[in-house]
Amino acid sequence: MSTPEQLIICEHCDCVYQKALLAKHQKTVCTRCGGVLQRHNGLTVEQRLALSFTAAVLWLFANFYPVMSISLQGLKNSATLWDSVLALSQGPITFMAMVAAISIIIAPAFQLLLLIWVLGFALTARRSPAFKLCMRWLETLRPWSMLEVCLLGAMVAVFKLAGMLDVLPGIGLLALAVLSLLMIRIAGRDIRDLWDMP
Amino acid sequence: MTPSSNDRPPIPGPAPVKTRRFGFSLVWIVPIVAVLVGLSLVVHNLMQEGPTITLTFKTGAGLAANKTEVRYRNVVIGHVTEVALSDDQKNVNATVKLDKQAESFTREDSKFWVVRPRIGAGGVSGIDTLLSGDYIGADIGQSSTRVKHFIGLENPPAITYGEPGKHFTLHTQDLGSLDIGSPVYYRKIPVGQVVAYALDQEGKGVDVEIFIHAPNDAFVSANTRFWNASGIDVEVGANGFALKTESLSSILVGGIAFRAPDYNPNDTAASENQRFELFADQAGALAPPAGKAQYLALRFDQAMRGLKVGAPVEFLGVEIGRVVAVNLDYDEVKRSFPVNVGIVIYPQRLGRAHEKMIKALQHDPNDEASAAKLIGTFIDNGLRAQARSGNLLTGQLYIALDFFPKAEKVAFDPTARPVVIPTIPGSLELLQEQLQTMVDKLNRLPLERIAGNLDANLVELRKGLTQFNARTLPGVQNTLAEVSNTLKSANSTLAEDSPQREQLTQTLDELGRMSRSLRELADYLGRNPESLIRGRPDNAGPMDLQGPPRK
Numbered sequence: 001m002s003t004p005e006q007l008i009i010c011e012h013c014d015c016v017y018q019k020a021l022l023a024k025h026q027k028t029v030c031t032r033c034g035g036v037l038q039r040h041n042g043l044t045v046e047q048r049l050a051l052s053f054t055a056a057v058l059w060l061f062a063n064f065y066p067v068m069s070i071s072l073q074g075l076k077n078s079a080t081l082w083d084s085v086l087a088l089s090q091g092p093i094t095f096m097a098m099v100a101a102i103s104i105i106i107a108p109a110f111q112l113l114l115l116i117w118v119l120g121f122a123l124t125a126r127r128s129p130a131f132k133l134c135m136r137w138l139e140t141l142r143p144w145s146m147l148e149v150c151l152l153g154a155m156v157a158v159f160k161l162a163g164m165l166d167v168l169p170g171i172g173l174l175a176l177a178v179l180s181l182l183m184i185r186i187a188g189r190d191i192r193d194l195w196d197m198p
Numbered sequence: 199m200t201p202s203s204n205d206r207p208p209i210p211g212p213a214p215v216k217t218r219r220f221g222f223s224l225v226w227i228v229p230i231v232a233v234l235v236g237l238s239l240v241v242h243n244l245m246q247e248g249p250t251i252t253l254t255f256k257t258g259a260g261l262a263a264n265k266t267e268v269r270y271r272n273v274v275i276g277h278v279t280e281v282a283l284s285d286d287q288k289n290v291n292a293t294v295k296l297d298k299q300a301e302s303f304t305r306e307d308s309k310f311w312v313v314r315p316r317i318g319a320g321g322v323s324g325i326d327t328l329l330s331g332d333y334i335g336a337d338i339g340q341s342s343t344r345v346k347h348f349i350g351l352e353n354p355p356a357i358t359y360g361e362p363g364k365h366f367t368l369h370t371q372d373l374g375s376l377d378i379g380s381p382v383y384y385r386k387i388p389v390g391q392v393v394a395y396a397l398d399q400e401g402k403g404v405d406v407e408i409f410i411h412a413p414n415d416a417f418v419s420a421n422t423r424f425w426n427a428s429g430i431d432v433e434v435g436a437n438g439f440a441l442k443t444e445s446l447s448s449i450l451v452g453g454i455a456f457r458a459p460d461y462n463p464n465d466t467a468a469s470e471n472q473r474f475e476l477f478a479d480q481a482g483a484l485a486p487p488a489g490k491a492q493y494l495a496l497r498f499d500q501a502m503r504g505l506k507v508g509a510p511v512e513f514l515g516v517e518i519g520r521v522v523a524v525n526l527d528y529d530e531v532k533r534s535f536p537v538n539v540g541i542v543i544y545p546q547r548l549g550r551a552h553e554k555m556i557k558a559l560q561h562d563p564n565d566e567a568s569a570a571k572l573i574g575t576f577i578d579n580g581l582r583a584q585a586r587s588g589n590l591l592t593g594q595l596y597i598a599l600d601f602f603p604k605a606e607k608v609a610f611d612p613t614a615r616p617v618v619i620p621t622i623p624g625s626l627e628l629l630q631e632q633l634q635t636m637v638d639k640l641n642r643l644p645l646e647r648i649a650g651n652l653d654a655n656l657v658e659l660r661k662g663l664t665q666f667n668a669r670t671l672p673g674v675q676n677t678l679a680e681v682s683n684t685l686k687s688a689n690s691t692l693a694e695d696s697p698q699r700e701q702l703t704q705t706l707d708e709l710g711r712m713s714r715s716l717r718e719l720a721d722y723l724g725r726n727p728e729s730l731i732r733g734r735p736d737n738a739g740p741m742d743l744q745g746p747p748r749k
Contacts (some may be wrong), residue, residue: 044223044225046223046225046226047223047225050225050226050228050229051225051228051229053229053232053233054228054229054231056229057229057232057233057235057236060230060236061235061236061239062517065239072329076267078266086680110727171239
């Protein structure tokens with residue numbers, strides 16, 4: 001029997017395989033269900049950490065700079081992510097504001113903080129304190145982080161409003177776009193590699 | 199292993215590997231760039247951040263935090279970050295974050311006001327704020343002191359600082375229908391507007407501030423007259439009916455017109471903020487300047503029916519003032535009701551006479567005491583006021599100041615204020631008075647006695663006449679008959695065939711002959727003077743035969 005570090009389970013059909021070392025552009029596929037088991041990840045721990053820091057900065061941008069500003073005949077309005085949450089909270093369904101706040105602000109922020117925490121220790125090939133808790137939370141938070149959804153919603157709004165109003169995408173929207181792409185890259189499933197550390 | 203022990207090159211062994219404690223991967227450039235971008239944005243924001251000021255408004259209408267903008271020339275120079283009640287809850291304080299470039303708006307005399315849609319008689323403004331919401335308009339100041347707190351204006355200033363032109367102050371008795379924004383006309387072209395008005399310090403007049411836009415401000419000279427062009431001027435004169443107005447809008451919102459008099463030598467352009475008088479109408483404005491007013495009091499003993507406030511006061515036929523008050527008074531001594539008439543005269547309206555008088559008498563027009571003294575000397579010379587009828591139909595009276603050398607002397611009190619000018623009754627009253635005295639005199643005549651005497655005389659006359667008829671007339675008749683006889687006899691004497699006339703003719707013939715013979719004698723003597731001595735010769739010519747025989 002191999003050690004758990006050398007085995008991998010297909011997440012779709014629970015078939016167990018031995019881990020393989022992959023080169024660029026390679027991936028392993030489950031023979032039973034055809035699901036992807038492993039994908040080559042070109043990022044070192046250090047790169048991930050750097051990208052996490054970048055993502056943190058972008059998160060700040062997205063939250064403190066207007067995502068977009070609209071203007072109509074001199075009537076002007078602009079909103080940051082936090083403004084949109086506030087707007088929802090003043091609406092009829094305050095609960096929605098909480099969901100939005102969790103999915104587009106709080107969840108990504110926690111993800112990033114945990115990533116930085118874990119990766120910072122992984123840089124020296126150590127497990128961080130409360131490593132297990134952090135890793136579990138990272139898994140738990142992933143479905144709650146809906147930056148892509150928010151980005152898509154914002155883009156749709158920009159395009160739909162463009163005909164009626166003057167819509168000006170702000171720095172926040174750009175940051176949001178880059179942030180959501182980065183999150184996919186750094187907070188994906190590959191994070192499980194960290195379990196291999198002693 | 200020592201190089202000296204053998205000449206072979208040393209066997210290559212593994213070089214010691216040193217691991218960098220902190221390897222620096224190029225990937226760190228990414229977060230660094232992100233941080234740098236973020237920092238640059240933050241720094242840029244900080245650099246852009248201008249001063250924070252507080253504006254105090256009466257109400258917070260139209261002000262919204264983080265939304266209401268501050269604009270200058272419709273360019274955003276800041277925005278309201280907070281709207282809150284003042285500590286005493288009487289005002290609204292709006293905190294405004296200005297941009298860096300708008301730093302100069304913290305000058306002490308900068309102005310801020312809320313731009314909202316306004317509809318006035320002069321037009322509609324701020325219509326764009328219907329959609330965009332109200333914003334705060336700003337006007338840059340010029341003062342060198344900077345402040346953090348401003349009082350917001352309730353109404354937008356009509357003229358902003360950058361506008362080229364000049365401000366002038368007009369002084370008038372009342373505002374009339376003028377308002378901020380009322381136009382100022384020059385030859386019926388609007389060249390400026392009223393920007394402010396306020397009561398003067400004593401509350402006895404109104405100071406109207408106007409602004410004339412460049413380049414037309416050059417037409418305002420030191421001699422320029424301003425008048426209120428509001429409303430309609432209706433004139434009914436000998437030439438008919440005339441209606442004058444500046445423009446339709448000036449009827450509605452009032453207006454001011456200005457012009458310099460036509461004869462206007464040595465005129466200079468007016469300076470900024472120069473003060474002018476605002477006249478009620480064009481005629482008053484373009485008339486020669488009235489100069490200093492002199493108040494005089496008149497006291498009439500007769501009724502002043504037809505004398506109205508505003509009636510003209512004329513001096514030797516020149517209008518120099520007007521009546522300002524007509525009041526009834528009670529005289530305790532005489533137990534009568536005299537009429538006190540207050541008049542105001544403008545000595546400068548006398549024109550050259552006034553100038554010459556001042557020069558000749560070295561009179562200071564501002565010295566009230568000497569003016570009273572001067573009037574005193576005029577009164578000694580017979581200056582009197584008289585109410586005269588200006589219009590026989592309506593009985594309108596006017597006051598005439600005239601010299602009446604025959605008027606009774608009156609004691610003049612030079613200390614009384616206002617100066618009192620003695621009066622004499624008007625010409626109509628004078629006539630009445632004279633008639634009255636005549637009637638009085640007639641009344642005093644002893645008509646009864648005269649009539650009695652006359653009656654007696656008449657009786658005697660009658661007696662005389664009867665006597666005359668009875669006695670004298672028959673005698674007269676006889677005399678007349680005798681005269682008739684005499685005339686008859688005289689007539690017969692002178693008749694053609696009377697013997698007296700015959701004799702007369704003969705006598706005359708005789709006389710004729712005698713004169714002829716005398717002439718012959720004279721002739722003869724002329725020829726023969728010796729005959730006077732010797733006598734007539736015998737051989738006298740036949741001529742002499744005619745003569746009377748001689749010897």
